Amino acid sequence: MRILITNDDGIQAEGLRALVEVAQDYGTVKVVAPDRERSACGHAMTLHDPLRARPVTSLGHEALEVNGVPVDCVNIALTVLWPDRCDLVLSGFNNGPNLGFDVTYSGTVAGAMEGCINGIRSVALSMASFVSGAPIHYETGKQWLRENWELLVTAPLPELTFLNVNIPSIAPIELRGTRVVGMGKRVYEDRVEVRHDPWNRPYYWQGGVVVMDRNQPGTDVQAVSDGFASVTPITLDWTHHAACESLAHHFRSGVPT
Ligand code: MN
Secondary structure, three states: OEEEEEOOOOOOOHHHHHHHHHHOOOOEEEEEEEOOOOOOOOOOOOOOOOOOEEEOOOOOOEEEEEOOOHHHHHHHHHHHHOOOOOOEEEEEEEEOOOOOOHHHHOHHHHHHHHHHHOOOEEEEEEEEOOOOOOOOOHHHHHHHHHHHHHHHHHOOOOOOEEEEEEEEOOOHHHOOEEEEOEOOOOEEEOOEEEEEOOOOOEEEEEOOEEEOOOOOOOEHHHHHHOOEEEEEEEEOOOOOHHHHHHHHHHHHHOOOO
8 A cells, every 4th residue: 555644743743753653554655744844734735936855764764855835745745756646645643633623724634635636545633632732642643543544544435535533642541432523613712912023013923722612512622522533524525515505596586585
């Protein structure tokens, strides 16, 4: 099996190494990842700057670091390293959760999304740690991935669908199992902090605190809060098909009802 690994925390990230350690037991691993952290870049693509890909030898597998974002990395990998495509794209392990709306900001998820667009089975993997700076339990992510590898790779999925996995950053013994769930709601508060530079000019720093309602049955948010790994199938078709039907009705009749 030909496995491409990327991430958004950068090629030096501990989570990427952890992912390589597992994946190498299941096939030929190649890595293409950003040369620095690019978290929260979403599904961005670099258009106006040239991309450089430099070989990296420290991972023990063919690897390139790219001065771009995860989408760039996947596309370069599929041009340079796997021109005949590959069988699996893994993105992660991200240092931090990608739950609910995080999916739209996440570079980790975007890496898997790009694999999916290219018709390749793709999985985004994130370690859901909620304490900034706390050590991440990558050993739990590794163990979970080994136990679920076959399912992740072979379970039937509809077209244009990839998997978003969040594993709680807790000791392996504390992990309660796995839930297949939908996306929850994850909202941030005090998103933009206003600060001032030494010349008293304002500048702005985005971040904010998550205000997460943990009581969201059937979602990734609640599964991870309850100590379960979450697996969410995500489709590239963002259409709300039911709304499509009712909206078409309104447009036909021309009157809001
Ligand atoms: Mn990240």
